[in-house]
Amino acid sequence: xxxxxxxxxxxxxxxxxxxxxxxxxxxxxxxxxxxxxxxxxxxxxxxxxxxxxxxxxxxxxxxxx
Numbered sequence: 574x575x576x577x578x579x580x581x582x583x584x585x586x587x588x589x590x591x592x593x594x595x596x597x598x599x600x601x602x603x604x605x606x607x608x609x610x611x612x613x614x615x616x617x618x619x620x621x622x623x624x625x626x627x628x629x630x631x632x633x634x635x636x637x638x
Contacts, residue, residue, distance in 0.1 A: 589635065594623075596622060597620060599616070599617045599619065
């Protein structure tokens with residue numbers, strides 16, 4: 574069976590945790606950050622879980638995790 578290609582755009586946006594869950598970065602941290610409180614900006618550094626309905630779709634595009 575041939576090797577599967579990884580979608581590079583998906584590889585840059587998501588990562589797979591050690592338990593196999595798909596993680597995504599938080600939104601709204603590109604610009605206009607001077608108006609936001611420090612605590613909220615710190616919270617943007619953390620990763621969130623991808624919704625279960627989209628998890629299989631992302632895993633299909635990242636065949637080797």
